[in-house]
Amino acid sequence: MNHSNLIIYIFEMIGTVAFASSGALVGIRKNMDIFGVNVLGITTAVGGGCIRDIILGITPPKMFQNFSYVGASILISCILFTIFYLNQELLSSRFLETYERVMISLDAIGLGVFTVMGIRTAIEASFENNIFLLIFVGAVTGIGGGMLRDVMAGMTPFVFVKHVYAIASILGAVCYIILRLYIRDTISLFLGAAVVLIIRLLAAHFRWNLPRIRQK
Amino acid sequence: MNHSNLIIYIFEMIGTVAFASSGALVGIRKNMDIFGVNVLGITTAVGGGCIRDIILGITPPKMFQNFSYVGASILISCILFTIFYLNQELLSSRFLETYERVMISLDAIGLGVFTVMGIRTAIEASFENNIFLLIFVGAVTGIGGGMLRDVMAGMTPFVFVKHVYAIASILGAVCYIILRLYIRDTISLFLGAAVVLIIRLLAAHFRWNLPRIRQK
């Protein structure tokens, strides 16, 4: 594993932990048992990549080739479950608010890294010339896990109703796809992820929202 | 593109626009932002074919080989969003009622065309001798998008509870599969689609429903 691969792996792990946390927290709030909390944690973390691989015909999906992503998801889900099990008052406290603020940043890192890594996976599977497919699998890798989480928990997918989330993923995807035609792949990878991260954080901070029709 | 292929393409586009419209309208009513409205529009239009391709092992799915279906879905979703954004009173007006009546006819055309084209796709992928598979992928291509739309919007799938919808698709599928053994493929294709269309319109007009157990 060379230097830039190591950096990518570290960022992927940050994203995995952030996504798994968001899934586990939804499960905890929906009063699921520790198994359900783990399923939601794992699904949120690796679900997007799994959908991507099925679309690309990569079987079995990559989540089965390297256990560390699922392993990290299980670990963080169990840790969160234990913390809130032992301290139920945390669920209605300041702690959760702070925790979620931290999570938004980690989640944005995950969104960025997963988006560009999804595109790289498609390129490696030799779909380089299908621009629409590249953008699609980038966005699916980034937001698919969260959509599965919400559908499984019986909620309207977050991505449909709040803040600029999917758009950040799509814009970063487009940046990466254009940049890699002109500069080194790894550098464009990081720049694409950075674009996602920055747009997402700005959107969260300033509460940017896409237009929507308010019904009286 | 020869004559009958052009006619098929025109009918496919009519179906795509009708399906995308029904998805976009659900998104607008569920108060989703413009991104969510587009996702629901695209999903409804191409979701059924996507499930079919994954079942048949056609990867990446055909929606990635010809952008015009997704492009048309995005276009109609954005047009509808803009119309209702600028004229919110339309949402509770006569206009919507008329619009939906027109849509039922277009939707029925889509259901018919998608059903038979789904079967043709499976035949081209050399599954000609598996009758059950042919009927299944025909129906999935026809009704799968609408089912995904409803699940994503948090509703009980329409197809489970109202009017003879899936049955029309299945009966047309059976007609096409039988007819093509005796007459030219293209003619049986149109006849199969016509059967779906006619049954569906009759069912909508006379409010035919399948039996159901009303609980006191």
Added chain:
Amino acid sequence: MNHSNLIIYIFEMIGTVAFASSGALVGIRKNMDIFGVNVLGITTAVGGGCIRDIILGITPPKMFQNFSYVGASILISCILFTIFYLNQELLSSRFLETYERVMISLDAIGLGVFTVMGIRTAIEASFENNIFLLIFVGAVTGIGGGMLRDVMAGMTPFVFVKHVYAIASILGAVCYIILRLYIRDTISLFLGAAVVLIIRLLAAHFRWNLPRIRQK
């Protein structure tokens, strides 16, 4: 078909009937029409195996190679629909209670058989050395149909909230995978299924539940 294959087939059919029944009953209670009841019955019975096959890249899924599973699901769904259609008072009676008690046992047999058969399918597709994949597809084959049923019916998946269900499947999967390294495959298959069955029945009888965080 030799002796042990016949026994496996019989157990698979018991599981299919039990799973299809549970799906059909959910549809009946959700006031779906006879088509919806059939879709839920079929989905619950063969949905888990279908997800497994897509993950393993077995296309088209095995449900299309042997119609008897889908056929049995349609048969039992129609029978149940007819019974409750003709005798609506049964829906609120003692009969249903007894029926569901019988179903829990049949369902446990199905869970056991489907879990180990899912693993065997993956082994036959030469994924023998990927332990995590084996456990995953075993559990997905066992519980996937029920999860699809609940999502399609708009409910929080049962498996997330009640009794030790998925855990039974996972423990039996682990037993089968370990045992088959030491004793004959068919014997370990039955022992693995038996472990699932016993844990599941004990859990249902003693109302074992996994820990969960009760929110005030």
